[in-house]
Amino acid sequence: MTGCGDPRLNSLDPSGPAGEMQLSLIKLSLGIMIGVFTVVTIIYVYVLVRYRQRPGQNDIPKQVEGSTKLEILWTVIPIALLAVLAVPTISATFSLAKKPPQGQSVEVKVIGHQYWWEFVYPQYGIRTSQELHIPVGKKVHFEITSTDVIHSFWVPNLGGKMDAIPGKKNNMWLQADKPGRYVGKCAELCGASHALMDFTVIAQTQQDFDKWVKAQQNPQSMATNKTLEQGKQLVAQNCIGCHAVRGAGFRYEGKKGPDLTGFGQRTTIAGFLPHDEKHLQAWLKNPQAFKPGARMPKIGYLDDQEMKALTQYLMSLK
Ligand code: CUA
Incomplete structure (x- = not known):
């Protein structure tokens, strides 16, 4: 912030x-x-001081109307x-x-x-x-x-x-x-x-x-172990309706949300949250709590293990 x-x-x-x-x-x-x-x-x-009313001066000063020079x-x-x-x-x-x-x-x-x-x-x-x-x-x-x-x-x-x-x-x-x-x-x-x-x-x-x-032109998406493999599948099921992950073959065309290619190399989540798994999970569970009005739907139906696999996979994207 x-x-x-x-x-x-x-x-x-x-x-x-x-x-x-x-x-x-x-x-x-x-x-x-x-x-x-x-x-x-x-x-x-200067005008305040120079032209102030002095003691004993009770007549109306000279009235001036219009001055071409001044105008x-x-x-x-x-x-x-x-x-x-x-x-x-x-x-x-x-x-x-x-x-x-x-x-x-x-x-x-x-x-x-x-x-x-x-x-x-x-x-x-x-x-x-x-x-x-x-x-x-x-x-x-x-x-x-x-x-x-x-x-x-x-x-x-x-x-x-x-x-x-x-x-x-x-x-x-x-x-x-x-x-x-x-x-x-x-x-x-x-x-x-x-x-x-x-x-x-x-x-x-x-x-x-x-x-x-x-x-960026050659994005890596390595699902090198079981957890990441599961995470990749969860991304395919939950995220790629709106997001692209080009390295994993989830193409950009027709996607309304941010491109997540190379997500693991970024420094913020949603532009302002610290870039770590804890914040990513909190964000995914309830984006509206952080960014009211955001179009991002919440992913509240995954269990802890699935959520962990999903976030680990996203963080592994280079
Ligand atoms: Cu966009 Cu303010």
Whole structure:
């Protein structure tokens, strides 16, 4: 779980060019606001003091109606300030939405669901959920959409955010300059579990990223003992109506839930729970207790031994 003090969730400490560009816009607008506030406050205090009612002064002051000079001044100054803000804002907005030239970026299709994220890498023929792997030092181009309601894709430390709207494809690129983990959030109120719609961005060196891609392309699903073999069968009976496990031959096509290929290598369950068997069992027994409104049905009918086999198998997926 993350709070406001989490350093991995901080727009003011960008770890890539998109975030830096946006931080410089924040600084510019803050600077303009401080300037305006200071000037207005000085004039206000000056007028209060200079034109205050003095003892014995009981006549009405000189009444002034209209001043062309002043009116021009207070029209021109805000226009000039807005122009100073608008030019870099518009240019940054367009440059962040621009698709990098073919072959120079990693393409990721982002699909928002209530309440999880799907990431598709068309260049590599892989897909994952909740964990977004990206190489450092390279632009990652996102095509963002949703299957149900409006979500918003946001990685505060890298920049963003961009709405995920059903039936519409929004474009944005981000880049991480150093390896690390960054917290991703849904930034649009989308239902009961909006606040739990987290994901993790794992920025890796190109080498590590290539390794991850290779592993995803050749997923392993080893049922090396009886328990795992039983677990695999339980997955086939209970999970693959909605989930894919590509290494085990449970294909993606037509599945509505997150792809579980390589699940054992992930670091969270459902995007925010600790990645261990205990939490996985608790989640499977009652997903609604953790993520109200989640579409995931509960698996309450397995006995302890079956539940153990099922979770062990899922944790063994590489
Ligand atoms: Cu999805 Cu908020």
